[in-house]
Amino acid sequence: MPEHPSQDPAPVDNGEVIRPRRGRISWTWLFPILAAAAAAWLFYSQWEEKGSKIYIQFDEAPGLQAGKTVLVYRGVNAGKVTDVKLDESLAKVVVTVQLEKFAESLARKGSDFWVNQPVISLGQTTGLESIITGNSIQARIGFGSPTTHFVGLEKPPLTPLEAPALVLQLRADDIPFLARGAPVVHRGVTVGTVEDKTLDVHGMPVLRVIVDKEFKKTVRTNSRFWQVPASSLQLGPGGIRLEIDGVKALLQGAIAFDSFGTPGETVEAGAEFILSPNEYIARANSEPIHVHFDDGRGILPKQTPVCYLGQPIGIVERAKPDPVSQSVVAVLRLQPGYEMLTRPGTAFTLVRFDVSLNGIVGTETLLTGAYIACAEAPPGTPASPAPPGMTFIGTTLGSNEWNHANKDNQDLRIRLEANNMPNFGPKTPILLRGIRIGSVETQSFESKDRPVLNVLIHREFAASVRKNSRFWQLPATSIKAGQGGMQLSVLGLDAILHGAIAMDVLETPGPAAQDGESFRLFPNEQTARANSEPISIVFQNGQGLFEGQTQLRYLGIPVGLVESVRPKNGQVEVTARLEPGYDNLRTKGTTYTVVRPKISIDGVSGLETITGGVYIDCVPGSKGPLARNFVGRTPIESGENAQVRSLEIVLSSKSTKIGLDAPVYYRGLQVGRVQKKGLSGEGGDVRLIVAIHEPYSRLVRENSKFWDVSGVRVSVGFLSLKVQTGTVDSLVRGGIEFSTPGPAEMGSSVKTGHVFPLHAEPQKEWLKWTSDIPLER
Numbered sequence: 001m002p003e004h005p006s007q008d009p010a011p012v013d014n015g016e017v018i019r020p021r022r023g024r025i026s027w028t029w030l031f032p033i034l035a036a037a038a039a040a041w042l043f044y045s046q047w048e049e050k051g052s053k054i055y056i057q058f059d060e061a062p063g064l065q066a067g068k069t070v071l072v073y074r075g076v077n078a079g080k081v082t083d084v085k086l087d088e089s090l091a092k093v094v095v096t097v098q099l100e101k102f103a104e105s106l107a108r109k110g111s112d113f114w115v116n117q118p119v120i121s122l123g124q125t126t127g128l129e130s131i132i133t134g135n136s137i138q139a140r141i142g143f144g145s146p147t148t149h150f151v152g153l154e155k156p157p158l159t160p161l162e163a164p165a166l167v168l169q170l171r172a173d174d175i176p177f178l179a180r181g182a183p184v185v186h187r188g189v190t191v192g193t194v195e196d197k198t199l200d201v202h203g204m205p206v207l208r209v210i211v212d213k214e215f216k217k218t219v220r221t222n223s224r225f226w227q228v229p230a231s232s233l234q235l236g237p238g239g240i241r242l243e244i245d246g247v248k249a250l251l252q253g254a255i256a257f258d259s260f261g262t263p264g265e266t267v268e269a270g271a272e273f274i275l276s277p278n279e280y281i282a283r284a285n286s287e288p289i290h291v292h293f294d295d296g297r298g299i300l301p302k303q304t305p306v307c308y309l310g311q312p313i314g315i316v317e318r319a320k321p322d323p324v325s326q327s328v329v330a331v332l333r334l335q336p337g338y339e340m341l342t343r344p345g346t347a348f349t350l351v352r353f354d355v356s357l358n359g360i361v362g363t364e365t366l367l368t369g370a371y372i373a374c375a376e377a378p379p380g381t382p383a384s385p386a387p388p389g390m391t392f393i394g395t396t397l398g399s400n401e402w403n404h405a406n407k408d409n410q411d412l413r414i415r416l417e418a419n420n421m422p423n424f425g426p427k428t429p430i431l432l433r434g435i436r437i438g439s440v441e442t443q444s445f446e447s448k449d450r451p452v453l454n455v456l457i458h459r460e461f462a463a464s465v466r467k468n469s470r471f472w473q474l475p476a477t478s479i480k481a482g483q484g485g486m487q488l489s490v491l492g493l494d495a496i497l498h499g500a501i502a503m504d505v506l507e508t509p510g511p512a513a514q515d516g517e518s519f520r521l522f523p524n525e526q527t528a529r530a531n532s533e534p535i536s537i538v539f540q541n542g543q544g545l546f547e548g549q550t551q552l553r554y555l556g557i558p559v560g561l562v563e564s565v566r567p568k569n570g571q572v573e574v575t576a577r578l579e580p581g582y583d584n585l586r587t588k589g590t591t592y593t594v595v596r597p598k599i600s601i602d603g604v605s606g607l608e609t610i611t612g613g614v615y616i617d618c619v620p621g622s623k624g625p626l627a628r629n630f631v632g633r634t635p636i637e638s639g640e641n642a643q644v645r646s647l648e649i650v651l652s653s654k655s656t657k658i659g660l661d662a663p664v665y666y667r668g669l670q671v672g673r674v675q676k677k678g679l680s681g682e683g684g685d686v687r688l689i690v691a692i693h694e695p696y697s698r699l700v701r702e703n704s705k706f707w708d709v710s711g712v713r714v715s716v717g718f719l720s721l722k723v724q725t726g727t728v729d730s731l732v733r734g735g736i737e738f739s740t741p742g743p744a745e746m747g748s749s750v751k752t753g754h755v756f757p758l759h760a761e762p763q764k765e766w767l768k769w770t771s772d773i774p775l776e777r
Contacts, residue, residue, distance in 0.1 A: 051099035053082070054106070056113045056137070058152040061093040063117065063135030071097050071106075072116070073139040078103035081137070095152075097137065110142020114153040155180075157195070166216045166267075167195070170207040170225055170255070172275040178227065178253040184209055185228065185256045191215035194255065207275065209255065219257070221264035225275050226282035228254040260285060261336045277302055284314045284333035290391040291348045291372070296321070296328030298352040298370030306332050308374045310434030313338050316372065330394070332372065342385040345377030347460065348394040351436075373397075373435060375460050412462035413441075414455050414513060416471055416501070418521040421451035424499050430455055431474065431502050437461035440501070453521065455501075465503065468510040471521050472528040474500040507580050523548050530561045530577035537592045537616070539632040542572035544596055544614030552576055552592070554585060554618045562616070574632070576616070589621025592632040646672065647697030649750065651688040651706055651736065652680070653758040658710060658734030664690055665709070665737040671696035674736070688758065690736065698773055700754075701740050702747030705766050707759040710734035737762070740771045 063069070064084050071079035083096035099106060116138040140157065175197065184192035192211035200206050211219055255275070260283055276282035281302055298304070299319045306314030314334035322329045332348075334341060352370035365371065372394070386392075421443070428440035438457035445451055457465055501521070506529055522528035527548055544550070545565045552560035560578035567573075578585055595617050616632070664672035676689035692700055736758070740746050 051079070051101045051104040052107050052148060054079075054097050054099060054148045054150060056095045056097060056150045056152045057087070058093045058095060058115065059154060061095055062115060064093075064095060064115065064137070066096075069134070069136060071099070071103075071113075071137045071139060073103060073106060073141070078106060078139065095137070103139075106139050106141055107148055108142050108146050109144025111150065112140040112142070112153050112157060113137055113150055114156050116156065166192075166211040166213070166219060167269045168209045168211065168219065168267075169270065169272040170209055170275040171200075171272060172205060172207075172277075174277075175205040175207060175227070175275065178207065178255065182253045182255065184211065185254055186215065186218045187258060189215075191218060207255075217266055219267050219271075220259045221267055221271075222261065222285075223257050223259045223264070223267075223273065224282040224285060225255055225257040225273050226279050227275065227277055228256050229278070258282075280305060280312060280315045281317070281333075283335040284317070285336070286314070286334040286339070286342070287385075287388065288317065289332040289334070289342060289386075291330045291332060291394040292322070292325060292327040292391055293330060293350055293394045293396060294327060295396075296330065298350065298365070299328065299330055299372075300369070304330075304370055304372065306334065306372045306374060307435060308338060308341060310432065312371075313341075313374075329391070330372070338374075339385055340376055341374045343377045344386050344390070346392065347375040347377075348392055349373045349375070350394055350396045352397065354397065411459050412438075412457040412465060412513065413515050414457065414465065415516065415518045416453040416455055416521040417450060417518055418523075419450070421453065421521070422473060422499060424453055424501070428453075428499050428501060430457065430471075431500060432461065432464055432504060437464060437503070453501075463512055464505075465513040465517075466505050466510045467513055467517065468507060469503055469505050469513065469519065470528040471501055471503045471519050472525050473521065473523055474502050474525075526551065526558065526561045527563070527577075529579045530563075532560075532578045532580065532582075532586075533628070534563060534575050534577050535586060535628055535630065537574045537576060537630045537632040538568070539572045539574060539594060540634055542567075542574065545572070545574060545594070545616075546613075549613065551613075551615045552578065552585075552618055553615050554582065554620075558615075559585065559618065574616075583626065584620040585618045586626045586628075587621045588624045588627040590627075590630060591619045591621070592630055593617045593619070594632065594634045596634075646691040646693045647700060647750075648675070648752045649690050649692065649700060650753060650755040651690055651758040652685050652755055653688070653708075654685050656686055656688070656708060656734070656758060658688060658708065658736065658758075662710075662734045662736060664692065665735065666696065666699055666739070671699065688736075698749065699740055699771075700738070700750055701771075702750060702754075703745055704738050704740045704756065705759065705762070706736055706738040706756050707762045707766070708734070709737045739766045739769045740773070741769045742771050746771055746773075 061084055064081055066081055066083050069081040070077045071081070077100070079097045079099040081095055082098045083094075085094055086092070087094050114137070115135055117135045137152075138156065178194055178197060180194055180196060182194040183190045184194065192209060192215065195208040195210045197205065197207050256279070257273075284306075293299070296319050299316055301316055301318045304316040305312040306316065314332055317331045317333050319328055319330045321327075340346075349372065350370060351365060351373050353365050424440050424443060429436045430438040430440070438455055438461065440453050441456050442454045443451065444454065502525065530552075539545075542565050545562055547562060547564050550562040550565075551558040552562070559582045560576050562574055562576050564575040565572060584590075593616065594614060596614050658674060658677070660674055660677055662674040663670045664674070672690055672692040674688050675691050676687075678687055678689075679685070680687050738756075739762070
């Protein structure tokens with residue numbers, strides 16, 4: 001204790017002075033620093049992913065918005081629009097696009113950019129997705145040097161994903177009906193499209209055509225292009241023919257091309273070709289042939305055909321008067337393969353309508369227009385073509401030169417005979433493959449009152465008539481209907497007025513015909529072609545078979561014709577003739593089946609005969625000797641007797657719902673049908689007359705059992721339910737099945753008329769019977 005408690009002791013300072021450390025940063029700055037670093041890294045990453053900016057100039061920019069509209073390449077967002085503004089003249093729109101880094105390659109010359117918006121036209125339908133997502137800018141990459149300024153396309157290209165595989169230029173004097181997007185066709189396959197149609201510096205139309213990459217090799221240096229008409233109507237000896245290539249071609253037109261002759265070399269992009277108005281002109285690529293005519297009436301450049309044996313094989317390219325020779329020079333071009341018509345001595349005849357004191361000629365040209373007919377040079381002339389620049393002197397049908405030539409005695413006169421002669425009068429034309437080679441002079445009768453036509457064949461065509469030539473009547477008009485549609489044929493005004501007769505050699509040409517030679521006049525071409533030895537076919541009935549009309553067909557192709565149909569011994573005998581080359585249908589074992597329309601529960605068949613008529617289907621037999629007499633077949637139909645040998649038995653039942661034509665089965669295989677149904681003589685039971693077809697009739701024995709398999713049978717067992725049904729046919733008509741016991745119990749064979757009871761259902765042991773009975777004797 002202190003001595004002086006009233007005095008406080010002095011205070012003691014126990015504090016410790018801590019000096020702050022210099023140069024140390026507080027940890028509170030760590031988070032701002034990390035945030036700044038992350039922002040810098042994000043900015044750097046975005047900067048790294050961005051490519052350069054490009055500037056695209058458009059006439060207008062519908063629906064493009066800065067910060068929203070994207071640039072799309074191959075379906076991937078390759079950039080974004082950052083600015084949309086007008087240029088200084090306010091005439092164009094400049095769109096700034098920030099590219100992504102991976103799309104940097106789009107910033108080079110040759111790249112195309114266009115506004116993707118809904119476009120619905122005949123050529124294409126594009127941009128429909130922009131209805132939902134909004135308009136965008138689409139791109140197609142180029143392959144030039146880097147650049148940042150572009151002029152956008154006004155229209156979307158037809159090949160947006162990559163540069164066109166092969167671009168061609170087609171030139172013509174006139175291209176009236178070909179729109180953008182029109183198809184380019186090679187042998188029926190669409191291989192490209194028309195990209196654009198424009199005018200060159202001379203004001204001539206030019207088509208820019210794109211051929212798809214995979215079809216690039218189809219275009220050769222000697223390819224010929226032509227316009228395909230949307231529709232065409234042809235009037236001529238072949239009839240009236242209306243063709244429509246398709247809805248797209250009808251609305252836009254189309255272009256076709258092909259290489260005629262030996263294919264040339266492949267072509268590179270930018271190659272130019274001539275676009276021909278039609279296929280005839282395109283195919284006619286021979287050296288020009290100059291033919292002088294007295295006048296050019298009826299000659300139309302690029303329309304008048306050059307014909308050989310009635311078929312067009314060339315075209316008149318141009319025609320112009322020649323003041324020096326006082327004639328019209330027609331320049332002809334022929335298709336490949338007809339070089340023999342360029343040899344010296346070839347005759348060129350202008351066929352046109354003409355009326356004179358000598359008669360009326362060329363009436364068929366009133367519908368078809370004039371044409372130039374060619375005839376080969378006579379034997380003995382040089383085989384080589386005429387030298388370049390050589391001209392030919394043509395004649396005109398109806399001119400003085402022609403008439404004078406017809407006055408000599410070198411014309412061929414023949415006779416045509418027939419049992420019944422149509423009303424053919426003088427001037428009835430004789431046609432060889434569509435070209436007129438002569439006409440009927442008079443009609444008379446032989447001593448046996450058989451009509452005869454006296455025919456004159458012009459001298460230049462006399463060598464075409466052979467001893468084995470065949471003549472047939474041509475109807476002035478005809479209608480053919482079938483699965484392919486309906487065709488109306490009109491031969492022409494001359495045939496309508498006088499009728500017409502056709503002639504041709506249908507096999508190896510024989511010796512030349514002589515004056516006074518007689519030929520048979522057939523009623524139609526089918527009868528004329530069927531010139532083999534006749535065959536006889538016996539059918540159970542001849543329903544639908546007509547003389548001179550019913551065809552014999554092999555694999556669906558007409559190969560013969562029915563010549564006569566007549567009843568014989570309760571059946572129908574058909575006499576038919578086959579065309580040459582079908583001797584395999586005359587071998588023993590060949591089957592001939594009448595095909596008629598049939599609609600039943602089994603199915604539908606023979607519907608083509610509704611329009612084309614009943615026909616006889618031929619199936620050749622095995623190789624063997626030729627036969628002349630055959631037994632035909634007819635499919636078994638309701639109410640029709642079986643056309644094959646069969647065993648007729650009788651099934652007796654107190655009552656049954658089985659109807660006519662109900663099937664009869666053996667182990668699930670149909671072997672017969674119910675032919676008749678009626679009451680017994682006393683009316684006590686129902687009798688079914690059943691036909692078991694050969695060779696299955698041997699399965700029926702004295703102890704065979706027959707039962708009803710009609711309808712649906714339901715059996716209920718312990719924890720089971722069993723439902724049995726027959727075929728659809730047996731559900732509708734009812735059905736019968738039978739079984740035969742083994743050899744020890746089957747009994748002997750039965751004859752027609754044997755009566756069996758018809759059971760309502762089978763016994764179990766019947767279903768277990770197995771009888772090995774050979775079907776072949």
